[in-house]
Amino acid sequence: MSSREPSLSYYPVYIPFTFIRYCFFCKGLAAFGDPFGEEREKVEIGKQASTRLILFGLLLGLLVSSLNQTITVTAMTTTVQELGGISLFGWTLSIYMLMSTASMPIYGKLADLCGRKSTYLLGMVLFLLGSSLCGMAGNMTHLIVFRGIQGLGAGSMLPVALAIVGDLFPPERRDKPQFMLVSVFGLASILGPALGGFLTELLSWHWLCFVSLPFGVAAICLLAIGYRENRNKHKLIIDWPGAITLCGSVIAILLALVLGDAGKQTEGMLAGFYGLGGILLGLFLWMESQGKAPILPLALFRHRLVSSASVVSFFVSAGMFGAIPFVPFFLHEVQGVSPALAGAMVIPYMLAYFVGNVVSRRLMSRFTYRQMVLTSLLIIGVGFGLLSMIDTQTTLQTVATYMIVAGLGAGQLMPVLKTAMQSAVSKQHSGSFPSLFGLVRSMGSTIGVSLRGLLIYVQPDHSLGIEREQVFTLVFFFVIMALLAALFLGKAQLVRGDSSELQSLQARRSLQ
Numbered sequence: 001m002s003s004r005e006p007s008l009s010y011y012p013v014y015i016p017f018t019f020i021r022y023c024f025f026c027k028g029l030a031a032f033g034d035p036f037g038e039e040r041e042k043v044e045i046g047k048q049a050s051t052r053l054i055l056f057g058l059l060l061g062l063l064v065s066s067l068n069q070t071i072t073v074t075a076m077t078t079t080v081q082e083l084g085g086i087s088l089f090g091w092t093l094s095i096y097m098l099m100s101t102a103s104m105p106i107y108g109k110l111a112d113l114c115g116r117k118s119t120y121l122l123g124m125v126l127f128l129l130g131s132s133l134c135g136m137a138g139n140m141t142h143l144i145v146f147r148g149i150q151g152l153g154a155g156s157m158l159p160v161a162l163a164i165v166g167d168l169f170p171p172e173r174r175d176k177p178q179f180m181l182v183s184v185f186g187l188a189s190i191l192g193p194a195l196g197g198f199l200t201e202l203l204s205w206h207w208l209c210f211v212s213l214p215f216g217v218a219a220i221c222l223l224a225i226g227y228r229e230n231r232n233k234h235k236l237i238i239d240w241p242g243a244i245t246l247c248g249s250v251i252a253i254l255l256a257l258v259l260g261d262a263g264k265q266t267e268g269m270l271a272g273f274y275g276l277g278g279i280l281l282g283l284f285l286w287m288e289s290q291g292k293a294p295i296l297p298l299a300l301f302r303h304r305l306v307s308s309a310s311v312v313s314f315f316v317s318a319g320m321f322g323a324i325p326f327v328p329f330f331l332h333e334v335q336g337v338s339p340a341l342a343g344a345m346v347i348p349y350m351l352a353y354f355v356g357n358v359v360s361r362r363l364m365s366r367f368t369y370r371q372m373v374l375t376s377l378l379i380i381g382v383g384f385g386l387l388s389m390i391d392t393q394t395t396l397q398t399v400a401t402y403m404i405v406a407g408l409g410a411g412q413l414m415p416v417l418k419t420a421m422q423s424a425v426s427k428q429h430s431g432s433f434p435s436l437f438g439l440v441r442s443m444g445s446t447i448g449v450s451l452r453g454l455l456i457y458v459q460p461d462h463s464l465g466i467e468r469e470q471v472f473t474l475v476f477f478f479v480i481m482a483l484l485a486a487l488f489l490g491k492a493q494l495v496r497g498d499s500s501e502l503q504s505l506q507a508r509r510s511l512q
Helices: 008-024 027-033 037-067 073-083 090-114 116-135 140-154 157-168 175-202 212-226 240-262 267-290 298-302 304-323 326-334 339-344 346-363 369-387 396-423 432-458 464-486 500-510
Strands: none
Touching: 037 116, 037 157, 037 175, 037 212, 073 140, 090 116, 090 140, 090 157, 090 240, 090 432, 116 140, 116 157, 116 212, 157 175, 157 396, 175 396, 240 267, 304 326, 304 369, 304 396, 304 432, 304 464, 326 339, 326 396, 346 369, 346 396, 369 396, 369 464
C-alpha cells in the first residue's frame, strides 16, 4: 500500500467526517472534522522541505561544475608561468568539454538503469576526484589528464539533474526548477572570471580547483540524505559497443573542430578526424537500431516533437555561442575597450535571459509550443541583426541594448524546448531525454564556437569588419534553419494540471 493512502483502521473514522465535510461545504468545519488533517499537513510540509533540499543540492552541483568552465580563464597567465607548456593550456578547456559532452548520453542511460541518485553521485565523486588531482598537478600534462577526469564527472550533472526534477515535479511545475538549473550556467559565466582572478591573486591558482570540494561534498550529502528514489528494478545491461562508438564519434568530431579552430593542423589530419567521427557515428546508429538496451534510444526521434525541438536546440545553440562571445572580442580588438569592460557586456544578455525565462513560464500554457518557439526565434533574429551592425562608432549602451534583445529571445526559447521534449517522452526514457538535450546543445555550441574561430583565423589580415559580417552571416543561417525546424513542432502545448501521461498523449495527438 502506498504511503500516501491511510491505513485500514483509518477509514471507519475518515469516511463519516468526509461525508460531513461535503455536506456542510464549510472549510472551517472540514478542518475541525478531520482529526488527521494536521498530521497530513505535516507530512506535506516535510515533503516540500525535502524537495527544496534536493533541488538546492542539484543547484550546488551544477554551480561547481559550470564554474570550472569559466573560472580558469583569468588564471591562465599564472598557471602557465608555474607549470609551463603554454601551447598545451588550451587543452585544459577543450578536454573538459570533450569528456563532459561525450559522457552525457551514457549517464542518461545509467540513470534509467541504475537510478538517478547513484548515477548523479557517481558523477559528482569523479568530478571532485578530478578537482583534487587538478589542484595537485605538477605539470601541464597532468593538469590536462585530471581536467579530463573532471569533465567525465561533470557530464552527469545537467542530464541527471533534469531527470530528477522530472521525477520530483509534475509537468505544470517543472518550468520553475528547470529555469533555476539553467540559470546556474548564466550565473557561473558572470562569477567565474571574477572569482578566478580574486582567488588567484589572494591565494594561488590551485585554489581554483580546491574551492569546488566543500560545495561538492555538501551537494552529495543533501542528495544522499534527502532523495528517496522510487524506481522499478532493471537488469543492468549496458550497451558497451554503442557507448564506445558514440564517445569515439563525438570526441573525433569535436577534436577536428577544436584543432581546426587552432589553425595548426593539416587538412588531411582534420579530414581524418571528421571521417573517423562519421564512420563511428554510422556504426553507432546501426548498433542502436539493433540493440535491446540502447544508450540513446532512437525511438525518441520518431516523435516529431522531440526531433524538431532537438534540431531547433542544435542550431540555436550554435548561433548563440557563435555570436554572443564574438561581441566582447570585437569590442576589445576594434574599439579598444578593456577586457573587463568588454566581458561585462555579456551581463545584460544574461539578465535578459533570466527575464525571458520568467516570461516563458507564464506564457507557455497560453500558446502552443510552435507559437512560442517561432516568436522566440524572431526576437533572437532581431537581436542578432542589431548586433551585426555594431562598428567603431557604436556606444556600449547601444551594444548592451542589442544584447538585451537577443537575451530575451534566447531566455524565452530554451524552457519551451525542454518542456516540449519532456512532455513527449515516456517514463521509460525519462533519463535519456536530458542527456539527449544536453548532448544536442553541447554539440551545437561547440560547432558554433569552432566555426566562429575558424572564420576569424582564415582572414589573412584579420580584418574584424569582414569577420563580423561572415560570423553573423553564419549565425543567420543557423537561425533560419531553426525557424524551418520549428514549423514541424505541431500544435501541442502545456496544459496546467495535466499528468505527464496526459501531456504525452496530447502531444502525440497534436501531431496526427
